[in-house]
Amino acid sequence: MPPDIPLRGRDLLRRFLRDRAGNTAMAFAVTAPVLFGAVGVGIDYASALNMRARMQAVADAAAVSAAREFQMAQSNAPKISEIARNYVVSQIDGVAVTIDVDAPNLKIGVRLEKEIELTLARVLLSDTMHVSVNATAKMTGGLPLCLLALEPKARGAVTLQANARMTAPNCIVNSNSAHPQGIVSLDDAVLKAGFICSAGGRLNTRNTNFAPDPMTDCPPMSDPLAARQAPTDFACNHTNRVLEFTFATIQPGVYCGGLKITNAAQVTMSPGTYVFKDGPLIVERLASLRGDGVTIVMKGPGANLTFDFATLISLKAPTTGPLAGILIYDDPTGVAAPDRKKKWPKLGASAREHVIQSDNARMLLGTIYMPKARLIIDADRPVADRSAYTVLVVQQLDLYDGPNLYLNTDYQGTDVPVPQGVGPYGGKVLLTN
DSSP, X not given: OOTTSOHHHHHHHHHHHHHHHHHHHHHHHHHHHHHHHHHHHHHHHHHHHHHHHHHHHHXXXXXXXXXXXXXXXXXXXXXHHHHHHHHHHHHOSSOEEEEEEEGGGTEEEEEEEEEEEOSGGGGTSOSEEEEEEEEEEEEESSOOEEEEEOOSSSTTSEEEOTTOEEEEEEEEEEEOOOSTTSEEEOTTOEEEEEEEEESSOEEESSTTXXXXXXXXXXXXXXXXXXXXXXXXOOOOSEEEEEEESSEEXXXXXXEEEEEEEETTOEEEEOSEEEEEESSOEEEOTTOEEEEESEEEEEESTTOOEEEOSSOEEEEEOOSSSXXXXXXXXXXXXXXXXXXXXXXXXOOOTTOEEEEEOXXXXXXXXXXXXXXXXXXXXXXXXXXXXXXXXXXEEEEEEEEOSSOEEEOOBOGGGOSSOOOTTSBGGGOEEEEOO
């Protein structure tokens, strides 16, 4: 033992050290739960952050995928809500889902909530931690496309004359013609649209011919339906068929030489695809043609469409299948028809003409696709005004005399889908928070 420490002093030192050790043990016993709890809080907090990040990613993706459904016809609030909810359920378990669909503003909100069980942190905190995230997505990008004239250089790729009207207040009317008069409205005609655009210039004779004034020098739009394929089987089911003085229901198939419906015949088309090959579809002389879920395909020389005066036309495109949403599909190879010798000036040898003169063609629901043809509307009354929507993609459109062509955009009012590339498909989906 060290000689300089008296015996009594050594005993006091040992006693002091024993007392200090006891205090340390006691202090550790008291503070250990706090220390372990703090570590546990850190671990559980990191786990909660990871879960929150995952929930946010799922909410964002659910909102974006559901918002894209605003592009589809019949995309009502319950259907969009179901799409978002199903996406969340497929990606993550045990979360409470709240969906808020604002259809008029094309917006959807997704809120996810989850109680995360704590492990080590429950020493200091409760047994669970509440985590919530929000995501909002909106369809944006401007008005939908309802009329595209693909003609690249002719005067008046879109033309209105006399007392013609075009009423398209919530969508875009676009002429691809680079001609200085690429879009024309004359006399007392009025073209009213949400937005009017011409790759070239415009011509009008009155200040009221356009509403609003067209924007000129716009970039041409590519054909949004170029990838759509028509049927490839053209074996004849009927040849040179004529229906008159009858009530008849016809079936889908290939009508070689065309079909004439005349002399007060009342004809109903069963759902399906009707190909008129190397001959016209003509409705005339007090006849009527009705069809729900039908596509009319024009194929080959002479395959023209004529809905004449004093007829009734009521047609709706199919809701399913490869031609869903397509009401009329003209041969995109643009095989010219024989000269009709009508009063309208000719567009050129490369194009054929389809004519709607019926004063009762108020239901034309779907997309009319005539990329190498001229559509002439020469009626005296409204056309397509009872359709939830009508979209035209044509080479050239001419309105004469007194029709009022309605291009409605009530995509929610029908189960007929809008083909991708037209209607509201020009929009983009953006996360807004």
